[in-house]
Amino acid sequence: MRIALLGAGTVASGVVRVLQRNQDELCRRAGRGIEVVAVAARNAAKARQALGEGLPMHADFLALATREDVDIVVELMGGLEPARELVLAAIRAGKHVVTANKALLAHHGNEIFAAAQSHGVVVAFEAAVAGGIPIIKAVREGLAANRIEWVAGIINGTTNFILSSMREQGLDFASALAKAQQLGYAEADPGFDIDGVDAAHKITLLCAMAFGVPVQFQRAHVQGIRDLDGADIRYAEQLGYRIKLLGLTRRSQQGIELRVHPTLIPSARLMANVEGAMNAVMVQGDAVGPTLFYGKGAGAEATASSVIADLVDITRLHTADPEHRVPHLAFQPGALADTPILPMSQVRTSYYLRIHVRDEAGVLAEITRILAEQGMSIDALLQRPSGENDQHTDVILLTHETLEWRMDEALARIQALDSVLAPVVRLRKEELR
Secondary structure, eight states, X not given: OEEEEEOOSHHHHHHHHHHHHXXXXXXXXXXXXXXXXXXXXXXHHHHHHHHOSSSOEESOHHHHHTOTTOSEEEEOOOSXXXXXXXXXXXXXXXXXEEEOXXXXXXXXXXXXXXXXXXHTOOEEOGGGSSTTSOHHHIIXXXXXXXXXEEEEEEOOHHHHHHHXXXXXXXXXXHHHHHHHHHTTSSOSSOHHHHTTHHHHHHHHHHHHHHHTOOOOGGGOEEOOSTTOOHHHHHHHHHTXXXXXXXXXXXXXXXXXXXXXXXXXXXXXXXXGGOOTXXXXXXEEETTXXXXXXXXXXXXXXXXXXXXXXXXXXXXXXTTSOGGGSOOTTSSOGGGOOOOOBOOGGGOEEEEEEEEEEEOOTTHHHHHHHHHHHTTOOEEEEEEEEOSXXXXXXXXXXEEOOEEHHHHHHHHHHHHTSTTBOSOOEEEEEOOOO
């Protein structure tokens, strides 16, 4: 099988190394060889330095994506354009496509998968979610017998490294981010990671595959960790929880939840103990129960592992009848459901609240009265003196489950109390039972 690489960065260099190192083993698995025949790169000299001197370099990405002697196009450029244009051109030219581009598929996946279906080719994207963890194949194939109930994942290594540093070393957010940048875990502009967008791209793809719905990134609720305070990490620890940036999609009677936000998870759960830049995804199926997938979410060879697994799969299926291949999104293209994605106001979950108040009689009674009037009960409570002023205190509450709109109304009333001295901190809590 003849491969064209579009892009010559870190992942491309990992793909070339692993293909060369494991060529014999891959040939035994796939039934034929897999060879990179050319690379499209903006900077040929830099690409040769990264990939070696033996590969032909091209400046014309479109010409390589549609070249007659290429069987599979591997898109490793990132971004939306020109990646979308090139992938669609390759599909129209009858090429299979492998991509690690989660943003491209989250925004344009429906268009790309429909084009692939009509042209009888495969678009494979194992590397787009959780790096080297084979979660796409697990959901699409290994768990095909199950009615999946929910998927939850720590699927951004940068934010997990930052949160681990804040908890373990007591760093504030800015210091933990600077450390992540110094060690190469965070980009110079880390917005996509710390604002939750990267994780939302990934959980959107998992949502489509878990529940057989179209890709709907625009309906996801996305909240990052930029405003997270170290005090909340410490208080959560005292209550038996750890805070993680969690991507979560869940089926309910009303529709499908699709959300990314900082989340309290019980410290006893395996998911809560995923530290550093590692990733983990939990899938709850009706037949198998809970399953956990753990591993490296990024890195040259970890991501290359998933890219090459897709190359092997396509090589095995190259001559198969297109109508009988595994569907791109796990369900047959004509069988996707129109189940609605729930607005955040209709999501049911439980909450962590930190309320900075004047330390005087009756304040806690007022707060609990408002919660009770909104139909909410308290699961746990802490009261801790504020370091700023001995006349102020932090009231920390964990609630039982309620609808988000009820919590919105309760917080508006609590915030209006004269005794409340700062914006109320609200985080969501998931037990992941």
